[in-house]
Amino acid sequence: MKQYDYIIVGSGLYGATFAHFAKNNGYKCLVIEKREHLGGNVYCENLEGINVHKYGAHIFHTNNKDVWDFVNSIVEFNRYTNCPVANYEGKLYNLPFNMNTFYQMWGVVSPEEAIKKIEEQRADALARLNGREPLNLEEQALLLVGEDIYRKLVKGYTEKQWGRSCTELPSFIIRRLPVRLVFDNNYFNDSYQGIPVGGYNKLIDGLLDGIECKTSVDFFNSEYRDWKKYAEKLVYTGPIDEYFNYQYGKLQWRTVKFENEVLDIPNFQGNAVVNYTEREIPYTRIIEHKHFESFGQDVYANSKTIISKEYPVEYTEGMEPYYPINDQRNDEIVNKYRKLADNETNVIFGGRLAEYKYYDMAPIIEKVMNYF
Ligand SMILES: Cc1cc2nc3c(=O)[nH]c(=O)nc-3n(C[C@H](O)[C@H](O)[C@H](O)COP(=O)(O)OP(=O)(O)OC[C@H]3O[C@@H](n4cnc5c(N)ncnc54)[C@H](O)[C@@H]3O)c2cc1C
Numbered sequence: 001m002k003q004y005d006y007i008i009v010g011s012g013l014y015g016a017t018f019a020h021f022a023k024n025n026g027y028k029c030l031v032i033e034k035r036e037h038l039g040g041n042v043y044c045e046n047l048e049g050i051n052v053h054k055y056g057a058h059i060f061h062t063n064n065k066d067v068w069d070f071v072n073s074i075v076e077f078n079r080y081t082n083c084p085v086a087n088y089e090g091k092l093y094n095l096p097f098n099m100n101t102f103y104q105m106w107g108v109v110s111p112e113e114a115i116k117k118i119e120e121q122r123a124d125a126l127a128r129l130n131g132r133e134p135l136n137l138e139e140q141a142l143l144l145v146g147e148d149i150y151r152k153l154v155k156g157y158t159e160k161q162w163g164r165s166c167t168e169l170p171s172f173i174i175r176r177l178p179v180r181l182v183f184d185n186n187y188f189n190d191s192y193q194g195i196p197v198g199g200y201n202k203l204i205d206g207l208l209d210g211i212e213c214k215t216s217v218d219f220f221n222s223e224y225r226d227w228k229k230y231a232e233k234l235v236y237t238g239p240i241d242e243y244f245n246y247q248y249g250k251l252q253w254r255t256v257k258f259e260n261e262v263l264d265i266p267n268f269q270g271n272a273v274v275n276y277t278e279r280e281i282p283y284t285r286i287i288e289h290k291h292f293e294s295f296g297q298d299v300y301a302n303s304k305t306i307i308s309k310e311y312p313v314e315y316t317e318g319m320e321p322y323y324p325i326n327d328q329r330n331d332e333i334v335n336k337y338r339k340l341a342d343n344e345t346n347v348i349f350g351g352r353l354a355e356y357k358y359y360d361m362a363p364i365i366e367k368v369m370n371y372f
Contacts, residue, residue, distance in 0.1 A: 004030045007227045009219040010237030012040020013361055014351030016207040017368040018235050020074075025372060029211050030231070034218040039204040040237075040351075041320075042361065048262055048304045050290045051199035055320060056256060056310075057273065057287045058200060061193035062362035068192040070369065074206035077194030080292055083185035084273040084285075088152045095275065096187055097149060098180035105148055111181040118179065121146020133171075140171035145179065156279035161312050195292045228346075237351035239321065240337045248336045251356055252329075253321035257311040259283075266300045268307050283309040324356045 005027035008015045016038070019029045037043050041055040059082045062068050071077065086093045094100035102114040125142035134140035137158065141150045154177070155166055162169055196203045219225060219238060227234045236243055241251045272291035276283060287308045290299055299305075315321065324330065334356045341349045350367065352359050359367075 002229075002231055004028050004231040006030070006233050006235055007032065007224055007231040008235040008237070009224075010034075010040060010351065010353070011038040011204070011208065011213060011215075012237055012351060013042055013204075013364045014368060015040070015235065015237045016204050017365050018348075018350065018371070019211045020207040021368060021372040023211055030224075031208065031211060031213040032217040032219060032222065032224055033213065033215045034238075036216050038208060038213055038215060039201060042200040042204065044199045044201055046199070047260075047306055049302050050304075050306050051201075051293060052260065052289050052306050052308070053200075053287070053292070054258075056258065056322070057289075057292070057308075058195075058361065059188075059193060059292075060195065060361055061188040061190040062366075063190045063192070064362060064366055065192070066369065067362050067365050070365065071196075071203065075196040075198070075202045077192075078197050078293060079295070080195045080272070081193060082187040082273065083271070084187055084275055085269075085271050086153050086157075086275045086277045088156075088277045093153060094185045095153075096178060096180065096185075097145065097153070098185060099183040100185060101149075101153075105152070114181060118146055121148055135171065136167050137169035137171055137173050138166040140174050141166065141177060144174070144177040149177075153277050155277075156281075157275055157277040157284055159279055160282070160284050163312065163314065197293075199293065233346045233348065235348045235350060237349075237354050239353045240334065240341060240349060240356055243349075243354070244337055244340050248333050251333055251337075252325045253315045253319075254323040254325060255313055255315040255319045256322055257313045259309045259311065261307050261309075263305050263307060264303070266303050266305060268305050283311050285310045321353065323358055324352075330356070 006022050006029045008019050008029055008031045011031050011033040015031055019031050022029050042058050043054055044051040045054045059080065060071065060077065084095045086095050093104045099111065099114060102108050102117065106117050108114045108117055122143060122145070124147065125139065129139065129143065134143055141154050145154070158166055158169070217224070220242070224230060239251070269286060269288050272288055274286050276285065287310065289306050289308070290302060294301065349355065351364060
């Protein structure tokens with residue numbers, strides 16, 4: 001008999017949830033993690049008494065009651081509701097586009113007035129297209145929401161995000177730009193959302209409770225590369241191209257650079273997320289982390305605050321791989337790796353890096369729950 005049933009490479013949400021369910025089903029697991037800490041990209045660093053989302057702001061949201069009940073069985077979730085605000089030339093607009101936004105943009109106070117205004121705004125774009133399909137993102141956005149919203153809230157932000165002009169970006173990137181004719185700033189339509197009370201590390205610690213974990217161990221440079229000596233099965237949550245030694249080439253990613261600042265004031269922007277939608281401001285968003293976990297006047301209990309400016313940057317070697325680029329080149333390469341993965345015996349490839357697929361947190365948990 002081998003020492004473990006499963007060796008799990010990576011302690012992100014996929015690896016940690018897998019280990020949790022495997023343990024509950026009587027299997028012995030070892031989790032190895034190349035970073036110095038557990039938790040993958042949901043890991044938070046506590047600075048000045050504030051949980052800083054080190055790898056980008058994470059908001060848990062789901063419509064799946066089983067997933068919600070499960071995560072709440074591990075750690076209680078707070079009442080955080082994501083209501084981002086956009087700053088354009090110093091004026092603030094609520095997001096997603098709703099009656100508050102339309103009031104701020106045009107002073108309209110009823111849904112009827114708002115519909116009329118949006119139709120007026122779209123009329124030019126419709127006339128210009130004269131029946132043909134939009135050729136690029138700019139044409140598509142103008143058709144969906146019209147001039148003012150596009151120029152003030154979509155254009156600059158999107159161009160910063162993609163590093164290209166909206167006239168050079170394909171129209172399919174923005175299939176829909178939902179507008180809400182109600183006063184509702186809640187970004188998500190899901191029934192459940194929140195942040196773990198005490199931060200995401202509590203969720204990871206709860207999932208990994210009672211499971212042997214080793215940090216600062218890179219699978220490829222460790223004795224566990226020869227995993228069959230130690231375990232019946234391998235769960236691999238690292239990059240799929242690395243597993244196969246990049247034999248078909250490297251997969252490409254988009255990434256974001258975070259610039260953190262500790263400020264000697266208790267409240268910088270009064271909200272967790274503020275988008276900067278002007279092209280001239282180099283960052284896309286400022287995250288103020290304390291607002292994920294403290295509400296109302298409680299934010300003043302800590303005299304300091306921590307903000308992160310987010311800069312979309314071109315991915316180069318050594319950076320964090322954040323978003324897969326699902327274009328033709330990368331699709332072709334990943335399909336070849338997936339074929340190799342299908343032929344591996346007793347190896348489970350799971351999670352965003354091994355599947356080369358963007359997943360929110362809840363679907364990751366759902367996938368593991370469905371496995372068991
Ligand atoms: C910027 C950003 C913001 C996001 N915001 C949200 C949000 O608001 N809401 C939401 O629901 N989702 C969000 N997500 C998605 C969320 O981060 C993922 O769903 C989740 O992290 C996926 O978990 P994972 O285990 O697949 O991957 P990861 O968290 O990346 O975990 C993989 C782990 O494997 C380790 N590893 C890799 N290779 C090796 C190796 N060779 N040896 C040992 N260990 C290895 C890595 O170090 C890492 O810890 C966001 C993602 C990004 C990029």
